[in-house]
Structure formats: structure tokens, C-alpha cells
Amino acid sequence: MGRAEFEYDESGSTFFYVALSFYALFLIPCTFFFWPSDKKEAVKTKKERCCECEECIAKRKRKLQSQPWQRTMKTIKFVALAFAWVLFAFLAYKVSQIEHEHVEYDPYKILGLDREADVKEIKKAYRELSKQLHPDRGGDAEQFDVIAKAYQALTDDESRENWMKYGNPDGPKATTFGIALPKWIVSKEYGIWVLAFYGLLFMIILPVTVGLWWKNSIKYSVDKVLMDTTQLYVHFLQKTPKMEFNRMLMVLGGSFEFWKHYNKEIVERETDDVEVPRAMRELKNLSENKKEPPLSHPYSLKARTLLHAHLSRLPLLSENLENDQRYIIGKCPALVEEMLSLMVQLYFYGHASRQPSLETIENVTRLLPMIIQAMWPRTSTLLQLPHISEYNLNALKKQKIYSCSDLAAVHESKRKAALHSFDDQQYEDICFVLESMPKLEISANIEVKGEDDKHNVTVGSLVTLRVSLVRKSLLDSERRAKEIDEAFAAATATESVNDDITTQQPKRKVWEKPPQKKKTTKAKKITKKKKGGKEPEKKEEEAEPLKPKDDAATEESSIEDNSDDEENLGSESEKDVDDSTAAEGGDDDSDEEEWAKHDEVSKKRNALETKSRLTHIVHSPYFPLDKYESWFLYLVEKKNRKLVSPVLACKTLVDEEMVEIKFPAPQQKGSYSLTLFVKSDSYVDNDYSLDLKLTVGDAPEIVLPKYEDTDEEEGEEHDHFDLEEWTEEEESEVSDEED
Secondary structure (H helix, E strand, O other), rough: OEEEEEEOOOOOHHHHHHHHHHHHHHHHHHHHHHHOHHHHHHHHHHHOOOOOOOOHHHHHHHHHHHHOOOHHHHHHHHHHHHHHHHHHHHHHHHHHHHOOOOOOOHHHHOOOOOOOOOOOHHHHHHHHHHHHHHHHHOOOHHHHHHHHHHHHHHHHHHHHHHHHHHOOOOOOOOOOEEEEEEEEHOOOOOOOHHHHHHHHHHHHHHHHHHHHHHHHHHHOOOOEEHHHHHHHHHHHHHHHOOOOHHHHHHHHOHHHHHOOOOOOOOOOOHHHHHHHHHHHHHOOOOOOOOOOOOOOOOHHHHHHEEEHHHHHOOOOHHHOOOHHHHHHEEEEEEEEHHHHHHHHHHHHOOOOHHHOHHHHHHHHHHHHHHHHHOOOOOOHHHHOOOOHHHHHHHHHHHOOOHHHHHHOOOHHHHHHHHHOOHHHHHHHHHHHHHHHHEEEEEEEEOOOOOOOOOOOOOOEEEEEEEEEEEEEEEHHHHHHHHHHHHHHHHHHHHHHHHHHHHHHHOOOOOOOOOOOOOOHHHHHHHHHHHHHHHHHHHHHHOOOOOOOOOHHHHHHHHHHHHHHHHHHHHHHHHHHHHHHHHHHHHHHHHHHHHHHHHHHHHHHHHHHOOOOOOEEOOOOOOOOOOOEEOOOEEEEEOOOOEEEOOOEOOOOOEEEEEEEEEOOOOOEEEEEEEEEEEEOOOOOEEEEEEEEEEEEEOOOOOOOOOOOOOHHHHHHHHHHHHHHHHHHHHHHHHHHHHO
């Protein structure tokens, strides 16, 4: 049996194959990830326009300034990848030029004979070559061995058979394995250095790198929040279960992400001792005198001051403070979401005496949009729109416009009149933001999955609330365009009528007397008195020729009846509730089939697709980063004001989304009134509520299965009873004989 031999690459030919293979494994993924693409810029160019308010322009400039080397980096990436692919092409060319030489063993050729030579010619050629190459006559010993082996292969039967079978007169050769590494790696001169390099790489560098990564990763939670910050939130949530906005801001400002001891990105300056107290004098309710660590530490006071200044939209005098404020505000969404998740966990699984109240959870859901829009709770929601300030609020209140939804609901002519103090560009910016703001249509359906009657909720069952969210624009652009066309058509019609009247009526000359008014009779006066208020309405219509009659009447009546935003949207939600309850009560087979199909489609979609969280960008000029829309959903029992389900976050709503909320049914049967809340995390006062009714019945009795006895079991029982009877009879006979 042949032995194995290992051959290292002396010429360097096989090394190119290995280098090319590993280089391709590295180059192709790097090209896919680092190739400079303009997808984001293409998406931006698709958008025709954006808000042109001062804050949005400043935000876009800061974004461009924060990426000064963006084009340079694209050029560097392109050049580096091009050079890498040129190197790949060179290696491929080198591999293609490698020639594989395979020399077949031919004893005739070695002896210089033809294949038709006989034995005499073979011996003669061998004698002549041996005279020249024999070591005793000064020849080469290696060459003499070659011709001797060739002579033996042609004259000896066994050698000739080995040559014919294995291509070698000595029999099968050793199996050779080629190693695509140069031989100097295992040489005595360089072998020690190679082993030292491997030991340094795999025994020191790699374990230290993994250890440092693990040490840094265990400091953070899944949402990239420090674990120490999480413990801080738990401590204060248990300490103050009923937490107000100011208290939440204090706890939020005490996060360890804002302390340089935990976060190396924080910059502490000597000028903070002068600039921060100056900003604190202009703010109220900071509670800076409370001695409660770590809320009384300097970093916490600074973060709290910058948070209050942000909500008050107070300009800071120092550029360094503005940079610190932007960094703190950018960290707030993740911290607020972490605080909300901790509140929900403590509410359901914490101690009863230290559970956060439902009002505290609702305050947290309202805190995040206030930070995004830089507003206090009592600030008018109209300040979310561009160019609108406190000065314009009184004029809008006189028109009975109190919220963004009120402004979007009115007719175009009335909206234009209410915003007459703004120029055309500013007015278009306001309408653009109204069109980008969301308006939801919500419907819900209650069911119990895995049951035969899925609409029958019993005690202890797992209930699934399927919530359908349909997003639309707060201001319908098509309706607005239609109203503009109608107003333009009405204006042109009135101008043409006025021109016709002026052309038909001849001009009165100077010396002619004006026409006298006709005397009205008593009967006409009585009819005018009976009609009463119709003439003023005609005068108003003449004064506003751009506004259609029907639309103006409907809009005025809707605004008078519904002054608040929630009431204005409540009618639609009530209709959805009626539809959903009707669907629950009925046993329509077609509806059940549609829901089943929808279940299958949604499961397949969730299993095969991963939805992007880049939904609709939010108009947030005071927030330093790009913000995308997200929604909070949770259920509340009306009677006891109790949270029924955890707070779910829907971050993938683009046009339509189905969200499932699962919660256990109550432990007692009866009828329960629930309220579904859907709240935006980006816009203030963009909240929706939906009333639901849950009827819980008795749990079905568990019926144990009864198994019928088989013939074999009956036979065994019969034999058993016969055996007992026989034993009893035998015992009685034995006792009689003894007597």
C-alpha cells in the first residue's frame, strides 16, 4: 500500500487558486454592501416639495453639514472597489495562464528507442548508455538509475507489468497531496515566527476582542439603553407610581446616557457652570432645589434644563448648548419607549402596592409626541404647523378653529380667509404639512382562535382583537383641488355676470334723474317680515361669492357641533364600532371565510416578509433627527379604568395594517365595556378611541371520553369472576370435610 506525501507549493502556481477563492468570498459581499448607491437620493427627488419654514431649512442645513464628506466617501468607495476588482481580474488572468505539465513515464523514450524495437536493440542501447553514464566511468549516478529502471521495465516481466498498470516500474507510487502554501512557512528559519503569529492572533487578540465586545454589550438592553438606566427607571417608578409630566422629565433627565461617566460621547465644559444657570433663570418648574440623587447631579440638571428649553422652544445663547440639546433630544425616543415598556411590565407583573397607575402610562404615551414637536401639554396643537405662532392663534379661535383637524376640515375658501395674514408660499407650506399628517380609520373584531365558535368568548379563554388601521391624509389633496376649481369657476362666473350687467345697462347721463324706487305695498311688507332672516343670508352669500352654499353650510354646522378633535373624529369610530359589533353578532359564513383567508394571507406575509419601519416621515422641525410615524395601541376597561392588554407599538403602518392584540378573558362571565386607544408617537392630539363590548360566557364543561370495552377485555373479566367463584366453592368444600 502506497504511503502519503505532502508537497508544498514551490513555484507558487496553486497558491493563486486559494488566493482567488478567498478573495472572491471577501470581495463580492463587500461590493454588495459598500457600492455607492443613490436610492435614498432618488426617493428624495421623487418628493416634489418639502416644508420651507425656517426651522426645516435649518434642520436640512445641519444634516448636510453633518455629512461633509459624503461625496468624497462615495468617490473613495468607488475607487477602492474598482481597484479591488482590477486585482481580482489580475488573479483570474494568472490562474488561467498556469500550465499543468503531466509527464508520462516512457522507457523507450528514455533509452532513445522506438516502440517497435526488439530485445536486441534494447540491450544494445542500454550498453551504450551505461558506458557513458556508469558511475565507475565518471557518469551521473542518477541518470544511470533512470536508464537502468527503463531497461528493467522493458526486459523484466514484473517491472513491465507494473509499468503497464501503474505507469511506473516500481509499482504504485505514494499518494501526493498538494498544499497551496509556500514551503518557507514550515521551514526551521521562519516556522517559529509563523507559530507566534498564530498564537498572538487566535489566543490573545481574538479572545480579548470578544471579551471587550461582550463587556460592552451586556451594559445595554435590546433597545440600546443602559441597564443602569433601566434600574434607575424601575426605582423611581416604584417610588412614585403616579407620575406627572414634570416628574417624568426629571427622571428622563437623570438617565445615565447623559453622564460622561457612562457615555464617552458627552462633553463637559467649564462654560456650563455659567451658561446653564443663565438658561435656568428663564425656565420654571425645574425643581433644581430637590436633593435626590442622581436627579440632583450636575449632568441631570443640565439635561433637564435643556429638555425644558426644548419644550418651551426657548433659543439658547450658546452653540455648544444647542449641540448638547440636539444630542439629548435625539436620545429621548428610545429612553421614553424603554420607560413605557417598564411601566407595562410593572403594571402586570409588579407588586400591587407599587404598580404604576393607568394615568402614568397615558402620560408617557403623550410625552413622546411632545418631545418630537417641542410642545407642553397645554400648548395649542396648531403650533405643530409651520409659520403659525402665538400671535395667529386668536384669529383662528375667532373662526372656531382649535386644532389641526379643524383647520383641515373647513372649506378651502374659509381656510384661506382664516390664514389671510400668510403669503402664498407660507399658506402652501401649511397645507403641505396638513396633507402629510395622518388620519386613521379604525375597525376591530374580537375572536377566539382555535375554537369552533370563534366569536363566543368564554371565561379564561385567550381573546384576540384584530384591529384594522387604514391611514389617510388629514387634508385630502383631491378634495382641496376640487374646492379650488369650484372656487375658480364661481369667481369667473361672477365676473362674467358683472360684465354682462354693465354692458346691458346704459350709462346714466349727468342731467338725467336717477330712477325712483317703487313703493312697496303693505302685503309685500308683511311677506318680508314673515321671511325674516333670509335676506341677511343672501347678503352673506353675495359677500362671499367664492364659497359654495352647500359646502359652507355643512362645514359651519360640523364645526359648531364638533369643536374638539376627538369629537370630530368620534362619529367615524362609532360607526366602525357598530359595524364590528354587528359582524360579531352575526353568523355569516361568507364573512368567516373572508376572515379565514385574511388570516392565512397575514400569516404568510409575516412569515415571508419583513416590513420596513420607514413609514411616513414626520414634520418635526425642532427634532434633530428624521422621525417616522409610529402608533401605540392598548385596551382599557371603562368601569374599573384598568389596563387590559400590554401597549403595542405599530411601526409599519404605511397605508393599511392589521394588528393583533391578545389578552385573557375575564374570570367572571358578564358584559364588559372596553376602549381601544390608538395614539400617535409623533403628533400631539392625534389620538383615537374605539368603544367595544365584550360578552363573556361560562366556560364549557370538560367531558371526559368514555371508552367502550372490547371483546378481549370482557372475556378477561368473565374469566376473573369465574376464578373467584371457583375458589370460594373450593374453600367451602374443604371446610365441610374438616368438620
